[in-house]
Amino acid sequence: MMENKRFNIRVYGFLIDEGRILVTDEFRLGIFMTKFPGGGLIYGEGMIDCLKREFMEELNMEIGNILHYYTTDFFLASELLPVESQLINVYYLVQAKKPYPFKTTDKKFDFPEVVDGVQCFRWIAITELTEEEFTFPIDKFIVHKLRKDFGN
DSSP states (O other), X not given: OOOOOEXXXXXXXXXXXXXXXXEEEEEETTEEEEEOSEEEOOTTOOHHHHHHHHXXXXXXXXXXXXXXXXXXXXXXXXXXXXXXXXXXXXXXXXXXXXXOXXXXXXXXXXXXSOOTTEEEEEEEEGGGOOGGGOSSHHHHHHHHHHHHHHOO
């Protein structure tokens, strides 16, 4: 008998500007979270199309020069879904035209009010990235790779 196991595929973009990387602070599913911009792949959608859609939805911005950076290469169970699933994260480096159309803040979770789906954006210097800044294990893992590759 085959078990019905699912995959949860997430696609994220690293927007890097002047040694800083864009992160998103969100309140979803009753949890305060800090992660990178992006989200879930919809069935029938390609990875790049997903990333473009997510950046348009979240940041009202078109992205280009999209370059694969990292795909999860170890098992990681999804923590937030009610059904058991294997998490696969795909990260891309992205670029966008300035001036950027989104607002940023210097304060974590700087929301006008705490309601499900609320979101704000911050720049963090890559040299100052720490595991503690992020909510999810895969983002904590990727911090070390980013610092090594871009934290001169």
